[in-house]
Amino acid sequence: MNKNDAELRADELRRLIDYHNQKYYNEDSPEIDDFEYDKLLRELENIEAEYPELITTNSPTQKVGGNASGEKFAPVVHNVPMESLHDSFSHSEIRDFDKRVRETISNPTYVVEPKIDGLSVSAEYKNGIFVRGSTRGDGSVGEDITENLMTIKSLPMKLNKPIPYLEVRGEVYMSNDTFMKIITAQDENGEKPFKNPRNAAAGSLRQKDAKITKARSLDIFVFNIQQIDGVTLNSHKESLNFLKELGFTVLPFYNDFNDIEKVIDEIERIGEVRQSLPFQTDGAVIKIDSFAQRTELGSTAKFPKWAEAYKYPPEEKETTLLDIEINVGRTGVLTPTGIFSPVSLAGTTVSRATLHNIDFIKEKDLRIGDTVVLRKAGEIIPEVVKVTAHTENSEPFEFPKICPSCGSPVTREIDEAAFRCTNTDCPAQLIRHLIHFVSRDAMDIDGLGSAVIEQLVDNEMISSPLDLYRINSAQIQSLERMGEKSANNLINAIEKSKSNDLYRLVFALGIRHIGQKAAKLLADEFGTLDAIAEASIEQISAIEGFGGIMAECVYDYFRLPETKVLIEEIKTLGLNTQAEKKSKSETNALFEGKTFVITGTLKNYKRTEAASIIEQLGGKTSSSVSKKTDFVLAGEEAGSKLTKAQSLGVAVIDEEEFERMRSLQE
CATH class of the missing domain: 3.40.50.10190 (BRCT domain)
Structure with missing residues (x-):
């Protein structure tokens, strides 16, 4: 991969990872499994290792994925950062970790423990009394969830000893039994069930109403001391034993080893027993036992150098590919979905999985009727691993030449994997485009979720994003579950969005290859929407951080006749088209x-x-x-x-x- 291609792919990976971080950490609604996410992150790490000059200050490789939501909870600054862990996926990578450790220290002792799949939190105590709890957030700033943590029975409100000050870190989780009871009730009530116990725990803990959290019967394992006054501890294992004395529930087992091969044996042992545990685990954690040696090893910008997480390979099973269904996305991309004979994976029944694009189908040589291997990494979304057998007289899958939603021709650009619908008014694209337009990073219209958008489209009240600025309170009140107060709040939020800075509007337009950062660069460089629209490819390419493909996408977008009409509508409706000028x-x-x-x-x-x-x-x-x-x-x-x-x-x-x-x- 040459540098130009690497830069484009790195930019695309950052956008993808940031999107999935938002879904995972902040919305508690992941769309891909841990295995797929780890593949994206590892690919970005490899590109940045080959081209260090492409590393950005806000790259997902340089920060923890979550952030604090000031809307729900007050921010809490972590005096001791709540770091993430670097992941390994093979025994050789664990041995490499051991080699890196031994380059700095001699005779390390490792503690190996199961990695709980939950939500990481901090709990603070003064004179033995619980005073504050917070989420990890981005590692530096989290959310104050004190009231919600107080509902967890396994977290002591008073310690067995009056320690002057103590901050501990733990993992809030939902047991398998509790999870099954909740999703059974959700199914019976016609509600969308949680995808997995981690998702359920995170969604339950970050509720504004602590009564909801209490009803979810969450638990916690405490696994680390962040800060402590009045007591001196020298090792991790010593600290875990001390935490038990104080009344905390710690991990059910943790063993120490001096030999990395014995560490690997323990990892395998945990892997064998983890399916029988009453809670979900997604790996094992290896930590240096000595606190002095931890200090000597230090940390990178994102990870401690004294710890490593091992991720277990996902479960795999065979099934039959019954059909391939084609769906149309926000940008007109046609995405194939495989329909399979139902198979049980990681405790749930699987009958569908994304097939990504035509290249993926051709690479796997997927044909209807095939026997295939599925896996469900992270117990979230399944994927096809390989084909094990074709049926007799099977034929390669042919991608449709017309859009299944509107019947318009589809096209595939050179060097692109995706087929796209050529009709910009395709109804399947509209809802997804609207969801992007109103999202937090774009026009940030609070209260306009996907359910409301779908109702507005189904009732033919809007047929483009700008129609949002033409609807009135009476129309919104006619929708299900939208009273006068909700309607007025939504109208006010829409009106407020008119004054957003220009970069939000540019990002909301959905120009290909233009993320929020690129939109801000355009707004800062040209100052007005008209100036951006009139800029040449050379002027756009001259912006620091812009590549040729990005410049072409911007230039081509603003040359479309419909874009020129759109700009005039934007002005008529009173949306801000100028960048903020600093005094x-x-x-x-x-x-x-x-x-x-x-x-x-x-x-x-x-x-x-x-x-x-x-x-x-x-x-x-x-x-x-x-x-x-x-x-x-x-x-x-x-x-x-x-x-x-x-x-x-x-x-x-x-x-x-x-x-x-x-x-x-x-």
């Missing part, structure tokens, strides 16, 4: 209009924090160093970006100089 007091002469690249480990900031400061003061950030770069902010172990900056003569600054520049207002 002089908000900017800094040394930052305004300048491009910064951040590299290495900073002592006083996370990369995302430094990038936010730069943008607030009028500057821009980029992931790669070029002649257009004005400053490189270099921390420890800066690596190749620092070398490139020096070779190009780009100004290199450290954190001390960065602070001095911040203080020099114009």
